[in-house]
Amino acid sequence: MKKIILLSSFISFLGMGQIADADFTATNIATKLHVPWEITWGPDNKIWFTERSGQGQSTTQPGTNGKVKRVDPETGVVETLLTITDSYESQETGVLGLAIHPDFTTTKPWVYVVYTYQKSGATNGTNTVTNIVEKMVRYTYQNNQLVNPTIILDNIYGNTTHVGSRLHFLPDKTLLMTTGEAQSRSNSQNLSSKSGKILRMNDDGSVPVDNPIANSLVYSFGHRNPQGLVAANGKVYSAEHGDVSNDEVNVIIPNGNYGWPNVWGYCDNLPTKPSNSPSDQPDLTLEKSFCTANNIVEPIWTSGNTSTEATAGLDYYPKDGSVSVLQNSLLLVTLKIGTSLGRDFRVLQLSEDGSSIVKQTVLFNNVFGRIRDICVSPVGDIYISTSNYDGRFSTSGTNPPVTDDRIVKLKYNKTVTGVSDDQKEAIHIYPNPTQGILNVNFQDGEKLTLLNVHGAEVAVYTVNNSSINMSELSSGVYLIKNSKNRIVGKVFKI
Numbered sequence: 203m204k205k206i207i208l209l210s211s212f213i214s215f216l217g218m219g220q221i222a223d224a225d226f227t228a229t230n231i232a233t234k235l236h237v238p239w240e241i242t243w244g245p246d247n248k249i250w251f252t253e254r255s256g257q258g259q260s261t262t263q264p265g266t267n268g269k270v271k272r273v274d275p276e277t278g279v280v281e282t283l284l285t286i287t288d289s290y291e292s293q294e295t296g297v298l299g300l301a302i303h304p305d306f307t308t309t310k311p312w313v314y315v316v317y318t319y320q321k322s323g324a325t326n327g328t329n330t331v332t333n334i335v336e337k338m339v340r341y342t343y344q345n346n347q348l349v350n351p352t353i354i355l356d357n358i359y360g361n362t363t364h365v366g367s368r369l370h371f372l373p374d375k376t377l378l379m380t381t382g383e384a385q386s387r388s389n390s391q392n393l394s395s396k397s398g399k400i401l402r403m404n405d406d407g408s409v410p411v412d413n414p415i416a417n418s419l420v421y422s423f424g425h426r427n428p429q430g431l432v433a434a435n436g437k438v439y440s441a442e443h444g445d446v447s448n449d450e451v452n453v454i455i456p457n458g459n460y461g462w463p464n465v466w467g468y469c470d471n472l473p474t475k476p477s478n479s480p481s482d483q484p485d486l487t488l489e490k491s492f493c494t495a496n497n498i499v500e501p502i503w504t505s506g507n508t509s510t511e512a513t514a515g516l517d518y519y520p521k522d523g524s525v526s527v528l529q530n531s532l533l534l535v536t537l538k539i540g541t542s543l544g545r546d547f548r549v550l551q552l553s554e555d556g557s558s559i560v561k562q563t564v565l566f567n568n569v570f571g572r573i574r575d576i577c578v579s580p581v582g583d584i585y586i587s588t589s590n591y592d593g594r595f596s597t598s599g600t601n602p603p604v605t606d607d608r609i610v611k612l613k614y615n616k617t618v619t620g621v622s623d624d625q626k627e628a629i630h631i632y633p634n635p636t637q638g639i640l641n642v643n644f645q646d647g648e649k650l651t652l653l654n655v656h657g658a659e660v661a662v663y664t665v666n667n668s669s670i671n672m673s674e675l676s677s678g679v680y681l682i683k684n685s686k687n688r689i690v691g692k693v694f695k696i
């Protein structure tokens with residue numbers, strides 16, 4: 203009995219919600235890359251990523267030959283899967299977003315990539331000739347290469363900056379893509395333009411029948427330059443760059459108008475820092491009336507009226523993730539030092555229903571330099587990618603670190619607790635604590651993996667007679683992972 207009391211007080215201590223840089227161990231997974239713009243966890247348990255160009259450790263632009271690669275986080279072995287010879291990197295452009303089809307391992311071994319390329323005479327939608335356009339191409343994965351390029355979308359307005367390009371598949375297997383306004387602000391409120399939008403399409407690029415506007419890919423509008431996109435909690439979240447203030451995180455609803463360029467941040471009529479090109483700045487004292495007239499959706503988070511931190515990649519840490527202090531949070535990375543913060547990884551803890559942010563924790567403030575993207579592995583480890591060779595590391599000529607750009611693993615090094623209350627109810631295990639035999643409500647034949655409190659796998663059992671026998675394990679706390687790679691329970695071995 204004494205032992206059980208000790209265990210329960212141990213667990214309640216673990217549930218406390220503080221988190222700090224020292225709680226993570228940072229390990230380089232891949233180094234000397236060139237702006238790994240998208241990092242995403244693949245079905246092969248490798249991290250698939252893009253590089254904006256094939257420049258390696260050079261900040262010289264323009265650059266061509268952007269790449270798709272993947273790295274095995276266990277071994278650090280990097281493979282090149284694709285070189286895109288017609289890609290064009292200049293300032294913020296190049297090979298950018300990437301998404302893997304949800305049916306990749308069965309019927310559709312497809313990978314989607316967004317990149318910019320040069321096209322003579324191309325404009326940004328108004329009368330500015332940029333000679334840059336953007337397209338999305340679908341490739342087939344075959345023999346460790348990406349082959350058979352099929353254009354899904356083309357001729358999206360391009361410019362050297364504000365080109366969005368994050369991709370994300372929804373649970374219904376439709377594909378979302380963010381687009382920037384390509385430095386033509388009027389694109390954002392213009393529903394006939396694909397720019398300054400979040401677009402939704404079928405996996406062949408056609409318009410889903412249930413899109414909010416008939417025969418239109420536009421899913422939401424009034425965006426400036428969204429580079430963060432993730433679906434979770436039955437919701438879609440997006441992060442976008444503000445001008446000189448008001449980076450935003452938004453909950454995206456179908457046909458939602460997010461206000462750009464007439465509304466910056468909240469509908470509050472409050473002044474903000476003057477724009478770098480003040481002639482373009484609207485009269486923000488008119489925000490409230492614009493918001494009312496146009497049913498503007500306000501953000502759930504902003505960087506405020508005096509700062510931008512350049513919000514880039516966004517991911518979600520699930521409610522049943524192994525690190526309890528991160529559960530049900532948006533993970534956001536930033537590129538720029540704002541008024542006081544920036545170039546950081548921040549944890550935006552969501553309310554239970556996911557509709558608001560209840561707490562912000564800033565981690566690794568200017569430790570890794572510019573951070574472009576983030577992904578979470580199925581066992582709850584976090585990976586970030588730097589963006590220090592994108593030409594904006596320094597205004598004083600300082601070179602970026604010689605290891606960069608890199609993909610870094612951030613391993614939580616304190617005890618992990620693992621299981622949300624929902625999950626505890628969903629799985630029935632008894633007795634718990636156990637001396638060895640553990641009865642479980644899983645089908646016979648299901649493979650269950652036991653992890654120690656640091657997330658390392660210690661044993662794999664096959665359910666037999668609705669039980670597993672873990673008597674060989676030493677005393678302690680173990681997490682149970684099912685065959686779908688989800689943490690589903692926690693057991694005490696005594």
Ligand SMILES: [Ca+2]
Pocket residue numbers: 240241242515517575576577
């Ligand atoms: Ca990502």
Ligand SMILES: [Ca+2]
Pocket residue numbers: 424450460461462465466467501
């Ligand atoms: Ca907005």
Ligand SMILES: [Ca+2]
Pocket residue numbers: 465466467468469470471472486489
């Ligand atoms: Ca405002």
